[in-house]
Amino acid sequence: MDSNPEKSTPPSxxxxxxxxxxxxxxxxxxxxxxxxxLATDLHKKEVDKYTKSLLSDPSEKEVACxxxxxxxxxxxxxxxxxxxxMQFDKEHDEGIKRTESKWNGTSKVTVSLDNFxxxxxxxxxxxxxxxxxxxxxxxxxxxxxxxxxxxxPKCGYTKPAEGKGIVTKHDIxxxxxxxxxxVMEFPPEFQTGDGGGFDMRLSNQVFNSLKRHSKIDQGxxxxxxxxxxxxxxxxxxxxQTRIMLHKWFDNGLLEGVRGIISTGKEAVILHAEGGKKEDxxxxxxxxxxxxxxxxxxxxxxxxxxxxxxxRFRDKFTKQNCRKMIELWAEKELRNLIRMKNAGLMxxxxxxxxxxxxxxxxxxxxxxxxxxxxxxxxxxxxxxxxYEQVIEVSIDFILSDYHDQ
Numbered sequence: 001m002d003s004n005p006e007k008s009t010p011p012s013x014x015x016x017x018x019x020x021x022x023x024x025x026x027x028x029x030x031x032x033x034x035x036x037x038l039a040t041d042l043h044k045k046e047v048d049k050y051t052k053s054l055l056s057d058p059s060e061k062e063v064a065c066x067x068x069x070x071x072x073x074x075x076x077x078x079x080x081x082x083x084x085x086m087q088f089d090k091e092h093d094e095g096i097k098r099t100e101s102k103w104n105g106t107s108k109v110t111v112s113l114d115n116f117x118x119x120x121x122x123x124x125x126x127x128x129x130x131x132x133x134x135x136x137x138x139x140x141x142x143x144x145x146x147x148x149x150x151x152x153p154k155c156g157y158t159k160p161a162e163g164k165g166i167v168t169k170h171d172i173x174x175x176x177x178x179x180x181x182x183v184m185e186f187p188p189e190f191q192t193g194d195g196g197g198f199d200m201r202l203s204n205q206v207f208n209s210l211k212r213h214s215k216i217d218q219g220x221x222x223x224x225x226x227x228x229x230x231x232x233x234x235x236x237x238x239x240q241t242r243i244m245l246h247k248w249f250d251n252g253l254l255e256g257v258r259g260i261i262s263t264g265k266e267a268v269i270l271h272a273e274g275g276k277k278e279d280x281x282x283x284x285x286x287x288x289x290x291x292x293x294x295x296x297x298x299x300x301x302x303x304x305x306x307x308x309x310x311r312f313r314d315k316f317t318k319q320n321c322r323k324m325i326e327l328w329a330e331k332e333l334r335n336l337i338r339m340k341n342a343g344l345m346x347x348x349x350x351x352x353x354x355x356x357x358x359x360x361x362x363x364x365x366x367x368x369x370x371x372x373x374x375x376x377x378x379x380x381x382x383x384x385x386y387e388q389v390i391e392v393s394i395d396f397i398l399s400d401y402h403d404q
Contacts, residue, residue: 089118093118096116096117097113099113100112156169177200179203180202182207244354245289245356254272255273257271258270258271258273259271266292268290269288270288271286272287272358274358283350283358284350284360286361288359289356289358291355292329293325294325294355326354328355329354329356329357336349336359337349347362
C-alpha cells in the first residue's frame with residue numbers, strides 16, 4: 001500500500017441540467033464599509049475645494065458666463081416657447097397701440113383699446129405712473145385756464161393770491177380766454193383750427209366779428225342746401241317730385257318711367273307708361289311726363305307771360321317762385337286743351353299736379369317723334385308743310401279782322 005493514498009473523486013456529471021455551483025461571495029466587515037464612505041467624503045471635499053479655487057479665478061468667471069448651464073431638453077424647449085410667446089404678445093400689443101393711435105388722432109375724445117392688450121396686466125410700474133400722470137394732465141389750454149380762473153364771490157370781485165389789486169368778472173385776461181373757448185363751440189363747418197394747443201386769447205371785438213361771420217356763413221350754407229333739395233336741376237328731379245312720381249306708381253296712374261327724352265330751359269321730359277286714373281280712365285300707353293324746373297336760372301322772364309293773363313290774375317305772385325311755376329304748368333295745360341278743341345295737332349293732356357304735367361307722347365314703335373329741327377322731309381312733304389303754314393297764317397289774319 002502507498003503511504004499517500006489519493007482519495008478517489010466521483011466522476012463529474014456532464015448533464016446540462018446539473019446544478020451549477022455559485023462562487024462564494026466575499027463578506028465585508030463594518031470597518032471596511034466605514035473606511036469606504038470616509039474615502040468618498042474626502043474625495044468629494046477635494047473636488048469642491050478645487051472647483052471653488054477655479055471659480056475664484058477672474059479668467060474662469062469670464063469663461064463661465066458664456067457657458068450655458070446643463071439643463072434637460074424639455075427645459076430648453078419650454079424656455080424657447082416662452083420667449084416666442086413673449087415676442088408674439090409684444091408684437092400684438094404694438095399693433096393694438098398703432099390702431100388706437102390712428103383712430104384717435106388729435107381728437108379730444110379718445111378710444112381706449114387696453115382691454116385687447118395681452119400683456120396689459122404685466123406692465124411695469126413706470127407705465128402705471130405714466131397713466132396716473134396722464135389723468136392729471138389737462139386735455140387743452142382751455143381746461144387749464146378754466147381751472148386757473150378764480151371764483152368770483154357775490155361781491156363781484158376777489159383778491160388774487162399775490163395780493164396785488166382785485167380781479168372781477170370783467171378781467172381782460174379771463175374774458176379773452178373765455179372768448180377763445182366760445183369760438184370752439186361754433187358749427188363744425190367753421191374752420192377754427194386747433195385753438196387748444198396754445199394759450200389763445202380773443203378780444204370782444206374779434207369774437208363778435210367771428211360770431212357774425214359764422215352766422216352769415218351758416219345761413220348761406222342752409223340756404224344753398226334748401227335750394228338744392230327743393231329745386232329741379234337739369235336732368236334731375238327734386239325729392240318732392242320723386243315722391244309724387246312714386247305715389248303715381250302706387251295709385252296705378254303710371255306703370256313705370258323709362259328715362260329722359262329731352263331737357264330744355266323750362267322743363268325735363270320723361271318717358272313713362274300710362275295706367276288708369278281713379279275714375280277708370282285709361283291713359284295712353286306711351287306718356288310724356290313734363291317736369292317744369294323750379295329754378296329760374298335759365299328762364300327768368302316767365303312772369304311777363306302770365307302777368308297780363310286774366311285767368312291767372314288772382315293767382316299770380318312773383319314772390320313765390322314755386323307757385324309761379326305751378327301757374328306756368330297750368331297755363332301749358334289750358335293752351336293744349338284749347339289747341340285740341342280747335343282741331344290742331346297736339347298731344348292730348350292726361351293729368352296735371354303742381355308742376356308735373358302728364359300728356360300723350362307723339363311717337364312710333366322706334367321711339368319718340370323727332371323735333372322739327374331734326375326731322376328729314378322729302379320735297380313733297382316740304383311743299384305740303386309750306387302750304388299748311390300758309391293756310392294757318394291766312395286763318396290767323398282773317399280771325400283778327402273778324403274780331404275788329
